[in-house]
Amino acid sequence: MYGKFTEQYPTCALKFLYNHIKQPDSRKENAPFWDGRAVCRTGNCVSAKLIIDHINDRQPTDQEDVVVHVTVRGKCTHVRTADELEFNVDMPNRRQLSGMQHHKTGDVINTSATSATEMHFSKLGQLQKDEVAAGNVTVCQTPSILSQVAYERRMSERLHPNAVLELDIARKCWQSSVVGPTIPGYIQQLGLQPFHVVFYSEQQVRTYVDACKAGDAVIHCDATGSVMSSLPGQKRLLYYCFLLCNGSLPVVDILTTRHSGDWLHRLLLMFNSSVRRLTRGRVVMPKQVVTDFSYALMSAFNGDMTIEALYTLM
Numbered sequence: 078m079y080g081k082f083t084e085q086y087p088t089c090a091l092k093f094l095y096n097h098i099k100q101p102d103s104r105k106e107n108a109p110f111w112d113g114r115a116v117c118r119t120g121n122c123v124s125a126k127l128i129i130d131h132i133n134d135r136q137p138t139d140q141e142d143v144v145v146h147v148t149v150r151g152k153c154t155h156v157r158t159a160d161e162l163e164f165n166v167d168m169p170n171r172r173q174l175s176g177m178q179h180h181k182t183g184d185v186i187n188t189s190a191t192s193a194t195e196m197h198f199s200k201l202g203q204l205q206k207d208e209v210a211a212g213n214v215t216v217c218q219t220p221s222i223l224s225q226v227a228y229e230r231r232m233s234e235r236l237h238p239n240a241v242l243e244l245d246i247a248r249k250c251w252q253s254s255v256v257g258p259t260i261p262g263y264i265q266q267l268g269l270q271p272f273h274v275v276f277y278s279e280q281q282v283r284t285y286v287d288a289c290k291a292g293d294a295v296i297h298c299d300a301t302g303s304v305m306s307s308l309p310g311q312k313r314l315l316y317y318c319f320l321l322c323n324g325s326l327p328v329v330d331i332l333t334t335r336h337s338g339d340w341l342h343r344l345l346l347m348f349n350s351s352v353r354r355l356t357r358g359r360v361v362m363p364k365q366v367v368t369d370f371s372y373a374l375m376s377a378f379n380g381d382m383t384i385e386a387l388y389t390l391m
C-alpha cells in the first residue's frame with residue numbers, strides 16, 4: 078500500500094495507525110471494504126485516509142485490481158526549499174523494511190557480490206528528487222540496517238544454530254529428497270573429529286563416470302578457506318572442490334579441518350568406491366588431474382584411483 082502511495086506522494090514515509098477490513102457479517106452497510114489511517118512518521122505533518130470500496134457489493138478477491146481512494150490532510154512540512162539549508166524533524170522520515178521487502182533485500186545481499194554499503198549507495202542514486210528534498214529515505218536504508226536485514230535473513234534460513242547439527246539435518250533432508258537408485262542423498266559422509274563433510278550425488282558420480290569412459294575427463298582441484306566459521310578446538314577449515322573441466326561441474330566437494338594427503342586420499346577413496354558401485358567394479362580414471370602445487374592435493378591423488386592421471390600431470 079505504501080509503495081503505491083509513495084508513487085503519488087513521495088515526500089512522506091507513512092506510519093499506519095489503523096487498518097480495518099469489513100467483516101462479511103458486519104451490520105455497517107455503508108462501511109468500505111478496507112479503511113486505513115496513516116500519518117507521516119516525522120511528526121507534525123500530513124495525515125492520510127485510505128479507502129478501498131467493495132466491488133459491486135462484494136469483497137475483492139486475491140490478485141484483483143482495486144481502486145484506493147486517498148485523502149491527504151495538511152501540507153508537508155519538511156520539503157526543503159531552495160533557500161533553506163536544513164529542516165528539523167522529530168522522527169526519521171523512513172519506514173522500516175518489512176515483509177517481502179525485508180526478504181528480498183536480505184536475499185540480494187546474501188546471494189550476490191553486493192555489500193550492504195554498495196547497496197546503500199546504489200539506492201541513494203535511485204532516490205527521486207522529491208524524496209531527496211523531503212528527506213524520505215525509505216528506499217535507501219542505512220548500511221547498518223541493510224547488514225542487519227541480511228544477517229536476520231541468513232539466521233531465519235538456518236535449520237539449527239549449531240553448524241554440525243544443521244549439516245546433519247540437511248543430510249537427512251537430502252537423503253529423503255535426492256533419491257538415487259544406488260547412491261541416495263548429497264552429504265555422503267559427516268564426521269566430527271576431525272570435522273569433515275563429503276558432498277556428492279549419484280548424478281555427479283554418473284557424470285564423472287561418463288566423462289572418464291569418454292576418455293576426455295580433466296579434473297581441476299583446488300582448496301579455499303572462509304566458507305564457514307571456524308570450529309572450536311579444530312584447525313582451519315578448508316573447502317576442497319573437484320571440478321570437471323568440461324562444463325565446470327563439481328563431481329565431489331569436501332569440507333574438512335584436516336589437510337594431510339593421506340586423509341584427503343582416504344576421503345577420495347570413498348568417492349571411488351561409489352564410482353565402482355556404478356561401474357560394477359570397473360575402475361575408471363580421468364585423463365588428467367590439474368592442481369596447484371599443493372602437496373596434500375597431489376598426494377591425495379596418488380592412489381589407485383588416479384595414479385596414471387598423476388603421471389600424466391608430472
Ligand SMILES: [Zn+2]
Pocket residue numbers: 088089090117118119122123153154155
Ligand atoms: Zn511528512
